[in-house]
Amino acid sequence: DIARLTFIALRNEKVNGKLLTFAGPRAWTTQEVITLCERLAGQDANVTTVPVSVLRLTRQLTRFFEWTNDVADRLAFSEGVEHVDD
Numbered sequence: 001d002i003a004r005l006t007f008i009a010l011r012n013e014k015v016n017g018k019l020l021t022f023a024g025p026r027a028w029t030t031q032e033v034i035t036l037c038e039r040l041a042g043q044d045a046n047v048t049t050v051p052v053s054v055l056r057l058t059r060q061l062t063r064f065f066e067w068t069n070d071v072a073d074r075l076a077f078s079e080g081v082e083h084v085d086d
Helices: 001-010 028-040 052-062 066-081
Strands: none
Touching: 052 066
């Protein structure tokens, strides 16, 4: 649904330059999302838990090199992850 709404918004000039918030009536925990995906896929997910400190260290290391800046940018989400399911 989010992909469809994003595509429609990108093609609509009336929303060009406007802030759009895509949110539902409640926030889902990580475990709820995993459980839903498992149910819809009909199989168990292979979940690996990585400590936030490891993600932060990896991000810091990848920021040293220009060719790994994309990796560092993608790991930026780790700055807020530790507060999601504590």
